[in-house]
Amino acid sequence: MTTGGRKGGRRTGLLLAALAAPASMGVSGPSLALPEAARALAVTPASAAWLMTAFGIGMAVGTPLLSATAGRRHGTTGVVKAATALVTLGALVVLLAPNLSLAVAGRALEAAGAAALNVAAFQLAGRDRTGRTPGLVAIGSAAGGTAGLFVGAAVAGAFGWRGALVLPLLSLLSLRPVLRLADAEPTRPDESPRTPGKDLGILRNSRFLAAAALMLAVSTVNFALLYAAPRRVAALTGWGPVETGAVASVAALTGALLSWQLVRVAPALGAARLKALLGAGSAVALVLAVTAPWPVAVLVGSGTSALVTAGGQGLLSGAATETLPAARHGNAIGLFNLAFLVGVAAGPALASFADQTVQFI
Template sequence: MTAGTVAAAAGTAVRGRALALAALAAPAAAGVSGPALVVPEAAASLGVSVPTATWLLTVFGIGMAAGTPLLTAAGRRSGPGGTLRTAAALVVAGTALVLFVPGFAAALAGRALLAAGAAGFNVAAFQLAGRDRSGRSAGLVAIGSAVGGTAGLFGGAAVAAGVDWRGALVLPVLSVAALGWVRGPAPDAPDSPRPRPARDGTATALRSPAFRSSAGLMLVLSTVNFGLMYAGPRRAGELAGWGVVQTGAFAAVAALAGALLSWLLVRARARPWVLACGGALAVALAAGGPWAWVVLLGSGVSSLATAAAQGLLTGASTEGLPEELHDTAVGLFNFAFLVGVAAGPALASALLS
């Protein structure tokens, strides 16, 4: 084989691995948005108020934020394979709790377990993708995550309408099915633990200016995105008079278009200020738009900026750090993203109440 053929085969293998990791991350992200449009139905069934039922969204973000550092630490000991096995067990346990144990407390606890498992899938996917220093693998995983998060809007509404609202709460269980595609080590890195970082690894990462700027921007964009994921479709539906499934379909299409278009920003290596402007524009369109399509355009712009930021800033967050701290930095970066996942719906719910 010629050198060119070998390089092409290696590139194909890396892209195939990235697509598999994207498929793993997508259902995990769907857990964030899946219940967004069925909160009133869940509230009525569980006998709680709508603001109380909104905790079914908020607890997922909290669970992912809490699960990220725990499963990142586990991954340093047992490698991504161990992280994936732990994540699968948590997701299956959470699914069983939501589907088969009645009551709001059980649903809340199940969502927390599902979130911790989803965090594990997310951590493993981005750690493996982050070993491609071009940033393109991380970009594909970010797009997969964004696609899952946006498709969850329609998927959750459709499952609730066709089966039961509880099904909208357990969409991350689909990640378990994707594990069959993610098998064997990454083409460019063994599936084994990296050298254990020094005790002050977290502090070193937090002191890094590159990490702080990347994680700070990711936190802001994530908070905006998931706040709009909760509030945007509701406002659009009210303006247009759509039903839940119709609202979910239109909202998912808008956000999905933004997620897919984010690849253009990843390939162009867009500057952070472009991403920040995208987040600001999204808020202006979604909050002030007088028509449903303007509100949904805001959601799409937010999805575009957030997905591009995950792809571009994951690698940027490790700049200037020794290689043994890269996984730590990626885990902390994802923690910042997940704080926004939790804060966004809670903030939107508070502003709307």
């Protein structure tokens, strides 16, 4: 690759990262605004938590649905346009909702659009078979999810709690250049009739399954630690939620940014060693964060998990599609990202269950 090509790939990666990062902010952005939302909507804090739960469900549903429908005849351009409409409509519902039920519905619509924007970013980044551009997108997505906690708090303080619930609207700032990039897509969308056998062929591809399974495992560990690691740090230090949240977020963000070094050395490692490194890194991160008696070690574990997750999301997306025909890449990346999103939902639930079990014992 020429120097100009590398610079162009970096610019493309940063553009697509700017598309994906606000979508990820929607996951964590409302966290600190939930008490205010509960008071304003006259509901309990537990009920207000549905504003976050609905986003996770919307992302999990929107990922395969929009990839399969909007992308079928209109390619990535269709995915981006459909996602933009859903994000905008969902945000309007959230901003105008007089009650919790409508606000939750708006969040689910917004999440479906945010998930599709994330998929579109990885589809466009997938043209770079070195993994560098997908790596930048993964880092941007991870950084957005980590920074969302503080961006959401700042926006809520300046504009009210509803502002923290519509952070995915920031993705639309990148809309015009992304649409130009999508319009220049060299491969034509698959216009042939879809059959269950063809789509299930993706799930019979051993390399796709291996990459998706590893992504599911790494993602589950990472989002379990996003729940559990700050609790352990608080227990070990006695810090309050603000101090704990700030330090834990810095650790995770540092790990996400350092994952670029993993992306850079990945071609020299080879596929087998890369997958082994990702699996081992995630396992070590889990052991450190759960068993280490020192707060610094817990934070190192959390940061290591963020590193392998951000790096793995970009690098494994390429591994998941490398042996599939080009016409199946869009659906394959959608299914791959669905595996990641299952980890987003499963991680905190498993961590919460484990915490309750340990306390019960």
